[in-house]
Amino acid sequence: MGDISYIPMAEGKFHYLSVWMDLCSRKIVGWDLQDHMRESLVTASLHKALRSRKVSSRLLIHSDHGAQYAGKKFRQLLHGRTLRQSMSDADNPYDNANMESFFSRFKAELMEGGAFQDTEDSHSEIFEYIEMYYNPSRLHSSIGYLSPNNFENKLASTCK
Numbered sequence: 001m002g003d004i005s006y007i008p009m010a011e012g013k014f015h016y017l018s019v020w021m022d023l024c025s026r027k028i029v030g031w032d033l034q035d036h037m038r039e040s041l042v043t044a045s046l047h048k049a050l051r052s053r054k055v056s057s058r059l060l061i062h063s064d065h066g067a068q069y070a071g072k073k074f075r076q077l078l079h080g081r082t083l084r085q086s087m088s089d090a091d092n093p094y095d096n097a098n099m100e101s102f103f104s105r106f107k108a109e110l111m112e113g114g115a116f117q118d119t120e121d122s123h124s125e126i127f128e129y130i131e132m133y134y135n136p137s138r139l140h141s142s143i144g145y146l147s148p149n150n151f152e153n154k155l156a157s158t159c160k
Helices: 039-051 072-080 093-111 119-137 148-158
Strands: 002-008 014-022 027-034 060-063 084-087
Touching: 002 039, 002 060, 002 093, 014 039, 014 093, 014 119, 027 039, 027 119, 027 148, 039 072, 060 093, 072 084, 093 119, 119 148
Parallel strands: 060 084
Antiparallel strands: 002 014, 014 027
């Protein structure tokens, strides 16, 4: 599941964070931060997500109805890997509730109502939050109060 959120910068501008989450484990498997929210933002983050996983041709890629997810290059990326696309109904945030929840917690836990000083600051802080806290340590009630990494490790050990 994917979504984009704005990231406030100190000078009053915004950057945009595109994130892909594995809904089974709640792990953030791909993300990218840019100073725009064009289609290339979501394709860059999806490329990272796909490189981080073994991907079945039956994989369902879900997002909201943003224009970035309906773009030609994004759809070509899905088609080239024979992935299926799902999009939320227009103006229905409940279809993308997991991502809305992630961004809510992300902003509360990392940003605390503030803004990043510059691009380097935002990228390093977001990297630390996702890769060093959220995936390996943050507990989720929906996966038995495990972190995403621990849930995936437990799941892998039961499948052997």
